[in-house]
Amino acid sequence: MAGYKQPCRKCDNFIPPDSNVCPVCGKRDPITVRCPRCRNPIDGNWQKCNCCGLPLFINCPKCGNKTFFDDCCQYCDSPLLVACPNPKCRLEQPPIGSKCIKCGKPL
Numbered sequence: 001m002a003g004y005k006q007p008c009r010k011c012d013n014f015i016p017p018d019s020n021v022c023p024v025c026g027k028r029d030p031i032t033v034r035c036p037r038c039r040n041p042i043d044g045n046w047q048k049c050n051c052c053g054l055p056l057f058i059n060c061p062k063c064g065n066k067t068f069f070d071d072c073c074q075y076c077d078s079p080l081l082v083a084c085p086n087p088k089c090r091l092e093q094p095p096i097g098s099k100c101i102k103c104g105k106p107l
């Protein structure tokens with residue numbers, strides 16, 4: 001497959017298949033879907049990561065629809081990230097666990 005360009009999942013532009021970020025729209029993991037926690041490649045219809053067990057469908061914090069755990073909600077396109085409430089941290093991260101992955105403060 002090396003050398004053949006493949007369409008980005010978000011913008012459908014053809015990009016190199018080993019891209020970690022789409023050079024056109026900036027989407028992370030533009031071709032292969034990866035677990036947000038362990039980076040294991042996953043299939044779009046899996047309910048859980050087969051490596052770390054992370055549930056791959058979450059309720060969008062904005063519209064409430066059950067969406068695939070991706071950068072953005074499939075329905076309203078809002079980013080599926082929460083900011084750490086710690087004013088010294090403020091790290092934006094996927095809502096994987098109940099605590100900030102950096103400082104450990106409850107989200």
Ligand SMILES: [Zn+2]
Pocket residue numbers: 008009010011012013022023024025026027030
């Ligand atoms: Zn793209």
Ligand SMILES: [Zn+2]
Pocket residue numbers: 035036037038039040049050051052053054
């Ligand atoms: Zn995983």
Ligand SMILES: [Zn+2]
Pocket residue numbers: 060061062063064065073074075076077078
């Ligand atoms: Zn949404």
Ligand SMILES: [Zn+2]
Pocket residue numbers: 084085086089090091100101102103104105
């Ligand atoms: Zn934090």
